[in-house]
Amino acid sequence: MHDKIDFVIPWVDGNDPAWQAEKCHYLQEDDNPITNCDARYREWGTLKYWFRAVEKFAPWVNRVFFITCGQVPDFLNLEHPKLRFVQHKEYIPSQWLPTFSSHAIELNLHRIEDLSEQFVYFNDDMYLIAPTSPRDFFREGLPCDQGVLGLLTPNKGDTPVCYYWILNDIFYLNKHFNKNECLQLHHEKWFSNIYGTLQERTDRLTYWNCFTGFYTPHIQQSFLKSTFSEVWAAEPSLLAEVSSHRFRMDMDVNQYLMRYWQLAKGAFAPYPKSGQHYSLHNCNFEKITSDIRANGYKTLCLNDSEIVTAAEYAQRRRDCLAWFEALLPEKSSFER
Numbered sequence: 359m360h361d362k363i364d365f366v367i368p369w370v371d372g373n374d375p376a377w378q379a380e381k382c383h384y385l386q387e388d389d390n391p392i393t394n395c396d397a398r399y400r401e402w403g404t405l406k407y408w409f410r411a412v413e414k415f416a417p418w419v420n421r422v423f424f425i426t427c428g429q430v431p432d433f434l435n436l437e438h439p440k441l442r443f444v445q446h447k448e449y450i451p452s453q454w455l456p457t458f459s460s461h462a463i464e465l466n467l468h469r470i471e472d473l474s475e476q477f478v479y480f481n482d483d484m485y486l487i488a489p490t491s492p493r494d495f496f497r498e499g500l501p502c503d504q505g506v507l508g509l510l511t512p513n514k515g516d517t518p519v520c521y522y523w524i525l526n527d528i529f530y531l532n533k534h535f536n537k538n539e540c541l542q543l544h545h546e547k548w549f550s551n552i553y554g555t556l557q558e559r560t561d562r563l564t565y566w567n568c569f570t571g572f573y574t575p576h577i578q579q580s581f582l583k584s585t586f587s588e589v590w591a592a593e594p595s596l597l598a599e600v601s602s603h604r605f606r607m608d609m610d611v612n613q614y615l616m617r618y619w620q621l622a623k624g625a626f627a628p629y630p631k632s633g634q635h636y637s638l639h640n641c642n643f644e645k646i647t648s649d650i651r652a653n654g655y656k657t658l659c660l661n662d663s664e665i666v667t668a669a670e671y672a673q674r675r676r677d678c679l680a681w682f683e684a685l686l687p688e689k690s691s692f693e694r
Contacts, residue, residue, distance in 0.1 A: 361474070361476055361499060364420050364421045364423055364477040365419050365477065366473070367408065368425040368460070368463050368464070368482065370401075371401050371431070374429060377429065385458075403679060404660075404678060404679065405433075406690075407686050408485055409693065410688065410689070411485050411686055412486060412692070413690040413691060414489075415489050415656075416486055419440065421440050422441050423473060423477075425445075427446050427456065428445050428446075434693070434694070435691065435693055444470055448470075449469040454601045454602050459606045459610075460606065461603070461611070461612050462604075464479070465586070465597055465600060466586075468584075468586035468587050473583055476495075476581075476583075477580075477583060478495050478581070479581055481578075484577055485657065485658055485659075487657060487685065490656050490657075494629075494632060496580055500625055501581060503580065503626040504553055504575070504630075504631060505553075506553055506557070506560055506572065508563070508571035508573045509571050510525055510528065510570060510571040522609075523606075523614070526609065526610065527611050527614050530593060531569055532569050537569045537622075540623075547624055549561075553630065554631075556573055569622070572617075577658070578633070581620070582625060589616055589619050632656045632657055634649060634650075634657075634659075635658070635659040636658060636659065636660055638661060638678065643678075660678060
């Protein structure tokens, strides 16, 4: 018998004229044009396949918490017994609303009423693609994850914005944890053969006195709700400040801080890589299918990008929808 595991997924329809008008009202000229460009909110029409995948590949899930600013997809069956429709105003303090920042939406997840202690967080571009079990996400009450060290290596003049968020995450993590003590205390988790060749990264970085980064696959993430409460207790002013930003800013931390906190504490169960990230600006769906078969991936992320032009978007969207329709042709009970 396993403890209850919930899924959490936020969503926004960036094509909604009313939402666009409100966003433009609050958007300032100095807000970052990369993190707040249209591609970050673009709707691909694939959400129904996310729900089909949950029903087919994770029928064991306790509940699905579907988060929006109040928008409801036309297809969604709000009466589904496992579905919990959550609006931002129901869990994010009113002084921080409206928000267009994923950081504010994510950092406050622990405030959602009735959310289970164990939950899996998905972006709306992260999908199950094969049968799963609870043990793919949690073992002995701990999140399945890869305790693998990494090294942040920005390129001058070509540094992705997300680098700054992760750098900030690492800064605050080092403020609260001693890396050498963490590795010694949970040695068997950091130096596990289960990671395969990824283990070599940790071996090379062992002798640095502080955390320099982590291997961070851009796929779904298993969390303990109590981790969020613990980090908020440790850095209340920081997280309140980030939550107050209506749009993502360079000085922010993001939800990876919660994951890194779990790793530093040893609050995780070593688990091999189970999914892969692909960018929609250059992905080949034949290669994706081949990769899945060769590596046994159970999850994937199909990430939008500002590099995808409006002209490319139309074709990429058709290709994406055709691929999902072939994988998940059967309507789910989450659909009307």
